[in-house]
Amino acid sequence: MENSLRFIPKMDDFLEDVEIMRFKAQLSSKVTANILRVEIENLRALIKNGEVAVADKASAFEHVKARAVNRIENKISDRLKRVINATGIIIHTNLGRAPLYDKTAVKTSEIVAGYNNLEYSVVDGKRRNRMVYVEDLLKDITGAEAAVVVNNNAAAIYLALNSLCKDKEVIVSRGELVEIGDSFRISEIIEESGCIVREVGTTNKTKSSDYEKSINSNTAALLKVHRSNFKIIGFTGEVTPPELVEIKSQACSGSLAVIEDMGSGVLADFSKYGFKSERTVQDAVNDGIDVITFSGDKLLGGPQAGIIVGKKEYIDRMKKNQMYRCLRVDKICLIALENTLWQYLSDDFLNIPVINAILESKIQIEIKAHMLNKMLEGISDIKTHVAPHNAMIGGGALPGEVLDSYAVFVAHQNKSAAELEIYLRNQEIPIISTIQNDEIILDMRTVNEGDFDYIKKVFTQLY
Ligand SMILES: *Cc1c(COP(=O)(O)O)cnc(C)c1O
Numbered sequence: 001m002e003n004s005l006r007f008i009p010k011m012d013d014f015l016e017d018v019e020i021m022r023f024k025a026q027l028s029s030k031v032t033a034n035i036l037r038v039e040i041e042n043l044r045a046l047i048k049n050g051e052v053a054v055a056d057k058a059s060a061f062e063h064v065k066a067r068a069v070n071r072i073e074n075k076i077s078d079r080l081k082r083v084i085n086a087t088g089i090i091i092h093t094n095l096g097r098a099p100l101y102d103k104t105a106v107k108t109s110e111i112v113a114g115y116n117n118l119e120y121s122v123v124d125g126k127r128r129n130r131m132v133y134v135e136d137l138l139k140d141i142t143g144a145e146a147a148v149v150v151n152n153n154a155a156a157i158y159l160a161l162n163s164l165c166k167d168k169e170v171i172v173s174r175g176e177l178v179e180i181g182d183s184f185r186i187s188e189i190i191e192e193s194g195c196i197v198r199e200v201g202t203t204n205k206t207k208s209s210d211y212e213k214s215i216n217s218n219t220a221a222l223l224k225v226h227r228s229n230f231k232i233i234g235f236t237g238e239v240t241p242p243e244l245v246e247i248k249s250q251a252c253s254g255s256l257a258v259i260e261d262m263g264s265g266v267l268a269d270f271s272k273y274g275f276k277s278e279r280t281v282q283d284a285v286n287d288g289i290d291v292i293t294f295s296g297d298k299l300l301g302g303p304q305a306g307i308i309v310g311k312k313e314y315i316d317r318m319k320k321n322q323m324y325r326c327l328r329v330d331k332i333c334l335i336a337l338e339n340t341l342w343q344y345l346s347d348d349f350l351n352i353p354v355i356n357a358i359l360e361s362k363i364q365i366e367i368k369a370h371m372l373n374k375m376l377e378g379i380s381d382i383k384t385h386v387a388p389h390n391a392m393i394g395g396g397a398l399p400g401e402v403l404d405s406y407a408v409f410v411a412h413q414n415k416s417a418a419e420l421e422i423y424l425r426n427q428e429i430p431i432i433s434t435i436q437n438d439e440i441i442l443d444m445r446t447v448n449e450g451d452f453d454y455i456k457k458v459f460t461q462l463y
Contacts, residue, residue: 004047007060011036012210019065023072032072039068082450086439088391088405088443090357091298093181095432099353104339105188111335118331131319137341138309142281143265144292146315148308149337150327154180154189156293156306157261160223160326161193163318164257164291168220169198173206175238176225184407184430186225186261195220205237208247215251222248222256224289226263242287257290257314263308265294267344281309290314296333299393301352302335302340357445358393362404369406369444375456381413382459405445411438412462420462427458 014020014036022031043064054060085095100108121128131148138147150156160177161170168192177199179185190197197358198219200210213224220329238249244258256365262284271277278299284292291314296305306327319326330335344351350356369386376384392407412420424431424440429451434441442455 002099002137004052004054004060005044007054007057008044008047009057009061009064010041011040011251013061014065015066017065019069020072023076026076027072031075032068032169035071035075036068037062039064039071042067081160081429083432085446085454086407086431086442088257088403088407088434088441088445089394090354090391090403090446091394092446093394097295097304098299098301099305100336101301101343101352103351104302104343105334107339108332108336110258112332116335117291118333118334128282130331133338134334137338138307141341141344142285142292142309144281144285144309146310146312148315148324149296149317149334150308150324151328151329151333152304153261153263153293153295153306153411156308157186157189157259158193158307159306159318159323160259160291160293160314160322161190161195161223162323163321165260166194167196167222169196169214169216169218170221170223170259171200171211171214172218172223172225173201173210173238174199175201175203175206175236176223176227178225179229190223204235206238206239207237208243211239211244211247212251215247216257219251219256222258224258224260226261233450241284241289245288258288259263259293260289261293262292262294264298264380265296265300267300268349268355270358273350274361275359279374285309296340298335299354299358300340301349301354305333305335305337306330311312358403360445362406364405365444368447368449369408371449372442372444372447372452372455375409375452376408376410376459379456379462381415381457382462383411383413389441389443391443403445405443407441407443409436410440410442415462423462424458429454431455431458 008328018035020032026157043052043060047054052063054063080413083095085092087095091097119127119130134149135147136152138144150159172186172190177185177187187197198214200206200214224244241258241260244438248258250257260321262279266278266280269277269280281294289310291308291310293306293308294300296302296307306314340352343352348448350359366386373384373386376382386408389405389407391403392401393401410420411417415423417438417440420440421435424433431442434443447455
């Protein structure tokens with residue numbers, strides 16, 4: 001061991017090494033030095049533990065260098081980047097939820113690359129509140145009296161409750177106390193916002209009378225939460241949002257608000273386009289809901305944001321809350337959201353990727369699948385075929401909503417599907433696929449034709 005320790009290289013030994021130095025333009029010498037230091041220490045520990053013996057200085061040097069180069073390469077390539085989503089899950093929580101419409105992305109990057117009129121009116125040359133642009137659009141689209149936007153829907157719920165119900169009771173059905181992912185729970189958000197959770201009903205059934213019985217002088221709100229990521233089937237019953245408005249109007253308690261967390265926030269009537277009808281934000285406004293919250297990056301198809309629309313008196317209280325300043329959105333988000341909302345003023349919203357993916361017909365997807373399949377045919381060692389597959393809306397949008405789709409199934413002669421999946425995932429533009437029966441599945445509902453050439457290239461380079 002003592003022998004081996006003598007051979008451990010020093011930092012300076014690497015400073016002239018061409019293989020290490022070739023990363024100079026991408027990685028600062030400080031970061032490179034840190035990586036080398038860690039690998040030098042790792043070698044020291046390995047030798048001390050008797051796990052590695054090195055015969056000479058050169059092999060110790062090579063040992064450290066190989067590991068350092070590997071780490072540097074990983075660091076340089078494992079960055080935030082675009083991926084190809086071949087899972088068929090349209091709103092994929094791990095893959096950035098809603099992709100932005102390319103038109104919106106281009107426009108947003110143009111605006112943020114320079115100065116902009118975020119808080120300035122070019123009409124009268126005075127300061128202007130940054131929220132007016134999107135607030136006007138949200139009023140136009142939904143018919144609500146007022147609107148405000150914060151970081152995400154969780155923040156929206158928090159701001160609404162903290163502004164309207166602090167130290168008071170919020171009544172919510174036991175069947176709607178959902179966990180939304182990453183151990184984020186509605187009940188805990190209500191508590192964090194300074195409100196008292198008043199659970200009513202049971203997991204599978206809640207009746208109007210459950211709410212009515214629980215209303216007292218300390219009740220501030222009736223909260224309806226969309227059960228985004230699960231479905232209750234069988235012996236069930238829930239109180240609808242219009243029924244909550246009715247309960248409110250019958251209650252003696254004066255300042256009761258009906259709050260609806262819609263989760264996804266559908267702005268377009270899908271039934272017009274051959275998809276089943278979904279409750280829209282406009283429906284909630286028409287039902288007389290006081291405060292409605294939803295995400296910007298689920299079915300709306302915009303950037304991450306929490307949108308609150310509703311009655312002006314309530315929204316005004318939220319805007320005056322000191323917490324609003326902490327939760328407000330940044331300019332990049334506001335610009336992307338403003339652009340996305342503009343698309344809803346015309347049929348252009350149909351080109352928003354999530355909307356387009358949901359409304360794309362089965363036959364169109366089948367054609368796409370055969371097109372890719374044809375392109376992959378003849379690549380050595382792989383066997384492909386087209387078959388029906390179930391795509392999903394996903395992302396806590398519409399629970400259990402399965403969409404008919406088609407996929408290209410790929411098997412390799414001497415690689416397992418698991419190996420193939422890793423290979424696809426480790427490309428410059430990673431291709432994220434799923435596995436079934438030792439085949440790779442590329443669901444065509446979430447893949448664009450524009451990516452077919454690249455996918456073909458990746459399979460061609462497979463060795
Ligand atoms: C997704 C979701 C949330 C959380 O929204 P974020 O934008 O992720 O903060 C809250 N409530 C419901 C019902 C949801 O579906």
